[in-house]
Amino acid sequence: xxxxxxxxxxxxxxxxxxxxxxxxxxxxxxxxxxxxxxxxxxxxxxxxxxxxxxxxxxxxxxxxxxxxxxxxxxxxxxxxxxxxxxxxxxxxxxxxxxxxxxxxxxxxxxxxxxxxxxxxxxxxxxxxxxxxxxxxxxxxxxxxxxxxxxxxxxxxxxxxxxxxxxxxxxxxxxxxxxxxxxxxxxxxxxxxxxxxxxxxxxxxxxxxxxxxxxxxxxxxxxxxxxxxxxxxxxxxxxxxxxxxxxxxxxxxxxxxxxxxxxxxxxxxxxxxxxxxxxxxxxxxxxxxxxxxxxxxxxxxxxxxxxxxxxxxxxxxxxxxxxxxxxxxxxxxxxxxxxxxxxxxxxxxxxxxxxxxxxxxxxxxxxxxxxxxxxxxxxxxxxxxxxxxxxxxxxxxxxxxx
Amino acid sequence: xxxxxxxxxxxxxxxxxxxxxxxxxxxxxxxxxxxxxxxxxxxxxxxxxxxxxxxxxxxxxxxxxxxxxxxxxxxxxxxxxxxxxxxxxxxxxxxxxxxxxxxxxxxxxxxxxxxxxxxxxxxxxxxxxxxxxxxxxxxxxxxxxxxxxxxxxxxxxxxxxxxxxxxxxxxxxxxxxxxxxxxxxxxxxxxxxxxxxxxxxxxxxxxxxxxxxxxxxxxxxxxxxxxxxxxxxxxxxxxxxxxxxxxxxxxxxxxxxxxxxxxxxxxxxxxxxxxxxxxxxxxxxxxxxxxxxxxxxxxxxxxxxxxxxxxxxxxxxxxxxxxxxxxxxxxxxxxxxxxxxxxxxxxxxxxxxxxxxxxxxxxxxxxxxxxxxxxxxxxxxxxxxxxxxxxxxxxxxxxxx
Numbered sequence: 030x031x032x033x034x035x036x037x038x039x040x041x042x043x044x045x046x047x048x049x050x051x052x053x054x055x056x057x058x059x060x061x062x063x064x065x066x067x068x069x070x071x072x073x074x075x076x077x078x079x080x081x082x083x084x085x086x087x088x089x090x091x092x093x094x095x096x097x098x099x100x101x102x103x104x105x106x107x108x109x110x111x112x113x114x115x116x117x118x119x120x121x122x123x124x125x126x127x128x129x130x131x132x133x134x135x136x137x138x139x140x141x142x143x144x145x146x147x148x149x150x151x152x153x154x155x156x157x158x159x160x161x162x163x164x165x166x167x168x169x170x171x172x173x174x175x176x177x178x179x180x181x182x183x184x185x186x187x188x189x190x191x192x193x194x195x196x197x198x199x200x201x202x203x204x205x206x207x208x209x210x211x212x213x214x215x216x217x218x219x220x221x222x223x224x225x226x227x228x229x230x231x232x233x234x235x236x237x238x239x240x241x242x243x244x245x246x247x248x249x250x251x252x253x254x255x256x257x258x259x260x261x262x263x264x265x266x267x268x269x270x271x272x273x274x275x276x277x278x279x280x281x282x283x284x285x286x287x288x289x290x291x292x293x294x295x296x297x298x299x300x301x302x303x304x305x306x307x308x309x310x311x312x313x314x315x316x317x318x319x320x321x322x323x324x325x326x327x328x329x330x331x332x333x334x335x336x337x338x339x340x341x342x343x344x345x346x347x348x349x350x351x352x353x354x355x356x357x358x359x360x361x362x363x364x365x366x367x368x369x370x371x372x373x374x375x376x377x378x379x380x381x382x383x384x385x386x387x388x389x390x391x392x393x394x395x396x397x398x399x400x401x402x403x404x405x406x407x408x409x410x411x412x413x414x415x416x417x418x419x420x421x422x423x424x425x426x427x428x429x430x
Numbered sequence: 431x432x433x434x435x436x437x438x439x440x441x442x443x444x445x446x447x448x449x450x451x452x453x454x455x456x457x458x459x460x461x462x463x464x465x466x467x468x469x470x471x472x473x474x475x476x477x478x479x480x481x482x483x484x485x486x487x488x489x490x491x492x493x494x495x496x497x498x499x500x501x502x503x504x505x506x507x508x509x510x511x512x513x514x515x516x517x518x519x520x521x522x523x524x525x526x527x528x529x530x531x532x533x534x535x536x537x538x539x540x541x542x543x544x545x546x547x548x549x550x551x552x553x554x555x556x557x558x559x560x561x562x563x564x565x566x567x568x569x570x571x572x573x574x575x576x577x578x579x580x581x582x583x584x585x586x587x588x589x590x591x592x593x594x595x596x597x598x599x600x601x602x603x604x605x606x607x608x609x610x611x612x613x614x615x616x617x618x619x620x621x622x623x624x625x626x627x628x629x630x631x632x633x634x635x636x637x638x639x640x641x642x643x644x645x646x647x648x649x650x651x652x653x654x655x656x657x658x659x660x661x662x663x664x665x666x667x668x669x670x671x672x673x674x675x676x677x678x679x680x681x682x683x684x685x686x687x688x689x690x691x692x693x694x695x696x697x698x699x700x701x702x703x704x705x706x707x708x709x710x711x712x713x714x715x716x717x718x719x720x721x722x723x724x725x726x727x728x729x730x731x732x733x734x735x736x737x738x739x740x741x742x743x744x745x746x747x748x749x750x751x752x753x754x755x756x757x758x759x760x761x762x763x764x765x766x767x768x769x770x771x772x773x774x775x776x777x778x779x780x781x782x783x784x785x786x787x788x789x790x791x792x793x794x795x796x797x798x799x800x801x802x803x804x805x806x807x808x809x810x811x812x813x814x815x816x817x818x819x820x821x822x823x824x825x826x827x828x829x830x831x
Binding site: 288329330331332333335336339340342343349350351352353354357 | 689730731732733734736737740741743744750751752753754755758
């Protein structure tokens with residue numbers, strides 16, 4: 030490629046274009062780049078602004094046990110597989126990026142503060158046990174000895190020793206660095222206007238600077254397009270793509286805040302109740318979350334949202350009362366109709382999805398990156414990924430067609 | 431003064447130097463400048479930063495009735511006199527500054543939400559009545575009809591029709607403008623290092639840029655120095671002045687937050703309970719305050735502080751639950767030992783005080799400006815100002831001397 034006065038148009042084009050520079054997009058890009066692919070990630074946020082996606086807003090829990098739902102056995106398998114990959118994923122990433130990501134393995138205490146809580150917790154625990162999950166029941170005294178900052182009113186707890194956590198913001202910063210070091214290109218401050226396609230095959234994306242809605246869009250072409258656009262996936266895809274190519278993703282708002290822990294109150298376990306979680310970070314932040322609100326793309330903090338977080342956190346760990354407030358924010362979880370991610374092909378050749386990770390995006394990042402890379406490199410959908418195809422949402426419609 | 435190559439040092443010196451560009455300092459400066467004095471106001475905050483003093487942090491209530499204490503009859507007289515000056519003060523200021531200050535005269539509803547509240551409110555009301563104050567008792571239904579956004583659980587209310595409010599931030603902006611238009615000079619971003627004195631007479635202040643602690647201080651001289659430094663008065667004066675010249679002012683922290691009212695919830699009355707107040711501003715802000723904490727110069731927001739404000743506001747006006755949070759902040763009230771202001775001379779000739787307005791600085795601004803101007807122009811302490819002299823804190827000490 031050296032020399033010559035003109036560049037061929039395709040010479041600068043990547044083999045894979047990823048839309049969305051959150052955890053999922055960056056992790057896929059990093060792994061693809063390490064496998065030798067030329068990869069470009071397109072990110073709407075500019076580096077100056079605080080990232081707007083769920084990757085940044087999340088609390089960073091890796092909690093397949095605490096988050097397990099009664100109707101989600103397939104998702105539980107993927108979640109546990111991804112959790113099992115975490116130590117190796119973190120070691121590889123920290124080595125590649127040359128920076129720590131705040132991975133903590135103390136575990137999670139799910140606590141009950143009254144009799145209603147205890148009945149709820151017992152049902153959760155019995156279900157976890159029926160699945161063979163390694164949670165351990167504690168009475169109130171045991172729980173209080175395990176974590177003396179808990180309210181004295183704690184009546185019971187389930188300890189989930191394998192529900193770990195990571196600093197999702199550090200994870201994102203590290204992924205950016207590792208992706209760049211692997212040769213990937215990140216274009217920030219770039220908005221995708223629409224996906225270029227001919228009805229059968231997608232061939233590129235039209236982009237413009239995020240801060241200039243009047244600019245003429247530019248076409249970026251690539252043989253593989255991967256959409257990792259989180260809660261904004263539908264807005265991006267629904268305007269000009271055939272309906273069967275569009276995954277049913279909606280935003281679910283979460284409000285959070287963080288406090289600054291003191292030498293007198295420095296938690297190590299993640300604490301969860303029926304209503305709130307408290308996630309202590311290695312840098313001294315205590316992240317408290319989160320509301321769950323179906324209100325579209327509204328990300329405003331509300332009096333009621335902050336009130337309930339503060340009340341519920343204070344009821345679980347009374348000592349938080351005196352801690353300084355550090356930050357408050359809201360984010361949008363990308364929820365699919367069945368709350369499981371949407372991974373793999375679409376009806377359009379060349380267009381692929383890794384979206385809809387809902388409450389589990391941080392946890393599912395390693396498994397998603399590994400499965401999607403295998404798929405994008407080989408063209409074969411790995412067996413573990415097959416339950417998460419887009420087609421599951423369109424089966425009924427097709428039967429009626 | 432025209433012509434010539436060198437300026438005389440004194441030519442640029444003002445007749446009156448005011449330390450502190452909050453409401454009190456600016457209002458005194460504005461009135462003095464209008465009376466023909468040359469005045470300079472020294473303000474530590476730079477224009478780029480959000481003001482740090484109580485003038486900006488306050489909620490802007492003008493509430494001599496609701497704030498009346500059982501042991502403060504002299505303060506009540508000054509407060510009522512200042513309230514009576516407000517319409518004229520606002521009219522003159524808005525005309526001079528060419529901008530509105532959000533003065534509202536709908537009045538204040540002091541409400542009881544349970545039986546304990548009602549007993550407390552009844553004692554307050556009986557005391558107000560014994561002083562001949564124009565509060566009016568309402569049962570729960572009357573209160574709820576007066577303000578349908580109140581919680582249905584409201585059991586009683588006292589309506590204080592003359593407890594008005596103003597937008598204290600607009601007031602401050604307008605005072606800056608009016609002061610400048612009257613010929614006054616405001617030096618922002620300037621810290622006072624110490625007061626220059628010879629033991630009997632103060633003659634100037636040493637200043638340096640607030641953002642450059644290593645700069646050589648510069649001496650500003652003036653025949654009259656007026657300290658209006660709010661909660662920071664003691665820090666400024668105690669290091670090199672004789673003890674009898676230093677007023678006993680301490681900071682009392684208040685945490686506040688503001689919500690954005692919606693078309694469905696737009697209050698007009700100020701609402702107060704035993705624990706919280708809600709102050710609706712003309713620009714759509716609903717200011718909620720305030721904690722009262724003796725914790726020195728700490729201005730951090732805390733989980734407990736915000737939690738209690740949000741809870742208490744929600745209990746009084748349940749509809750606030752859905753309102754977006756706009757801002758949260760903390761300020762320092764300048765409290766003297768008896769909670770009344772300290773106005774007038776000190777034992778040092780040329781050094782004067784207008785400090786210690788505690789919870790009532792916005793309310794007491796017009797009276798303070800008028801009385802202090804009269805005093806600074808004539809040298810005579812007006813009768814209405816005599817109860818507020820610094821000497822009241824040193825009488826006992828002198829008797830023992």
